Amino acid sequence: xxxxxxxxxxxxxxxxxxxxxxxxxxxxxxxxxxxxxxxxxxxxxxxxxxxxxxxxxxxxxxxxxxxxxxxxxxxxxxxxxxxxxxxxxxxxxxxxxxxxxxxxxxxxxxxxxxxxxxxxxxxxxxxxxxxxxxxxxxxxxxxxxxxxxxxxxxxxxxxxxxxxxxxxxxxxxxxxxxxxxxxxxxxxxxxxxxxxxxxxxxxxxxxxxxxxxxxxxxxxxxxxxxxxxxxxxxxxxxxxxxxxxxxxxxxxxxxxxxxxxxxxxxxxxxxxxxxxxxxxxxxxxxxxxxxxxxxxxxxxxxxxxxxxxxxxxxxxxxxxxxxxxxxxxxxxxxxxxxxxxxxxxxxxxxxxxxxxxxxxxxxxxxxxxxxxxxxxxxxxxxxxxxxxxxxxxxxxxxxxxxxxxxxxxxxxxxx
Amino acid sequence: xxxxxxxxxxxxxxxxxxxxxxxxxxxxxxxxxxxxxxxxxxxxxxxxxxxxxxxxxxxxxxxxxxxxxxxxxxxxxxxxxxxxxxxxxxxxxxxxxxxxxxxxxxxxxxxxxxxxxxxxx
Numbered sequence: 001x002x003x004x005x006x007x008x009x010x011x012x013x014x015x016x017x018x019x020x021x022x023x024x025x026x027x028x029x030x031x032x033x034x035x036x037x038x039x040x041x042x043x044x045x046x047x048x049x050x051x052x053x054x055x056x057x058x059x060x061x062x063x064x065x066x067x068x069x070x071x072x073x074x075x076x077x078x079x080x081x082x083x084x085x086x087x088x089x090x091x092x093x094x095x096x097x098x099x100x101x102x103x104x105x106x107x108x109x110x111x112x113x114x115x116x117x118x119x120x121x122x123x124x125x126x127x128x129x130x131x132x133x134x135x136x137x138x139x140x141x142x143x144x145x146x147x148x149x150x151x152x153x154x155x156x157x158x159x160x161x162x163x164x165x166x167x168x169x170x171x172x173x174x175x176x177x178x179x180x181x182x183x184x185x186x187x188x189x190x191x192x193x194x195x196x197x198x199x200x201x202x203x204x205x206x207x208x209x210x211x212x213x214x215x216x217x218x219x220x221x222x223x224x225x226x227x228x229x230x231x232x233x234x235x236x237x238x239x240x241x242x243x244x245x246x247x248x249x250x251x252x253x254x255x256x257x258x259x260x261x262x263x264x265x266x267x268x269x270x271x272x273x274x275x276x277x278x279x280x281x282x283x284x285x286x287x288x289x290x291x292x293x294x295x296x297x298x299x300x301x302x303x304x305x306x307x308x309x310x311x312x313x314x315x316x317x318x319x320x321x322x323x324x325x326x327x328x329x330x331x332x333x334x335x336x337x338x339x340x341x342x343x344x345x346x347x348x349x350x351x352x353x354x355x356x357x358x359x360x361x362x363x364x365x366x367x368x369x370x371x372x373x374x375x376x377x378x379x380x381x382x383x384x385x386x387x388x389x390x391x392x393x394x395x396x397x398x399x400x401x402x403x404x405x406x407x408x409x410x411x412x413x414x415x
Numbered sequence: 416x417x418x419x420x421x422x423x424x425x426x427x428x429x430x431x432x433x434x435x436x437x438x439x440x441x442x443x444x445x446x447x448x449x450x451x452x453x454x455x456x457x458x459x460x461x462x463x464x465x466x467x468x469x470x471x472x473x474x475x476x477x478x479x480x481x482x483x484x485x486x487x488x489x490x491x492x493x494x495x496x497x498x499x500x501x502x503x504x505x506x507x508x509x510x511x512x513x514x515x516x517x518x519x520x521x522x523x524x525x526x527x528x529x530x531x532x533x534x535x536x
Contacts, residue, residue, distance in 0.1 A: 021499065024462045093469050095499040363501060366461050 016099035022123035034125035040389035043356035058154035140207035149184035164197035182216035200230030213272035225281035273313025328356035387411030451525035463500030
């Protein structure tokens, strides 16, 4: 296969083989004896748009199902789900994007996405991965709340009934909720909340009009808390929004977008006292890196000291509520090591940070990004890589050495 | 340091690269416009296979004298190779990471003896 480089210059590459592409990750895993450490990846992805033919039949409403299926018919001009602008593949520089379709899987084996997942999980020595969709992260931009619900419902059925069961328990998920339809969100929590492999529910954060504190969402939060599940906010870019249309480069919209949507929803979550209203519900902020957190902690604390009358539910500073919440590590900004160390201190990373790879996306992080940090203790490395997630999601160790390490570092719980 | 056989020169085409293993190390050898360049195949970022991705000219932006932008263009005098994991981009001629030239891949000498190409490692 040829990849087109610059004007007419072609680079011949073999077909994609994830195991071979990640051979160096596999070496890192062996060198660091990662098989002795329970590693939980709280944010990984597949490309569900490649499976809409299997997903859409799970839609409930026959009219919307017909609209969706017809839009995918050959020659159709419809679009099932919202899509965003961008160049995630960096103009072909990140070769697994253009080559993805060339990777061979066993046609008689488990689902293709499960087989691909096992390849990169094994290379990184990841024991469990929380599987998220990719395109569906934009579902909050759909103008029809009915279609938003239908697509979330269909994906939830497909992933819990067809994908997770074939992963041998190594994939789990946090299902995306149709927040444009509060009643539909509650119904999804009630219907799917107790299914195997459902560790929680996800707010796709790319939503310009979402008010997380809206009274209509309280029943959904209560239902999640009642079931002991996690509420995750998964961020993303939205170059097409009026906020980012002044950005002329994808790097700008991407760097700001992920941070912005977490900052926006976290601010509303904190100042409206959601931590007081649902104190037992773990809240996890995903895929915006870490640098935004110290900024927001300082900014909100500063304003809260001057304007506490606007946040009467709060019993402590905003940053204290933020330290009660959890954060995924990727994409970790390893640029200024002292700043990163300060960030770890400010967010109580030892107990609140969860490793995430975000694989196969272009800015994925390996487990060594955590284990190789010079200022992190052995206990913190174990906690961040998997110990904290083990407790949150009740994922059992996969061998005796992992169990011994969980016990050694005070993380072990019966699963 | 010993000379490690890479390939027959007559079979090593411009635009091609070879990856050889030397003990635990891997070395990527490129042939670009008749010259050979060899670097460590372990990316300085997260250890990806730095020499196994796309080769592509560097992108530059042209400014007019009044500082307005003409736009982006490929600089045909440059050549980069890109780590396929995350897009870390290196200068073919120096092994420098193009966003921070203080970061350099380990460079190896390449020698040609008759029709045989060797890397010194």
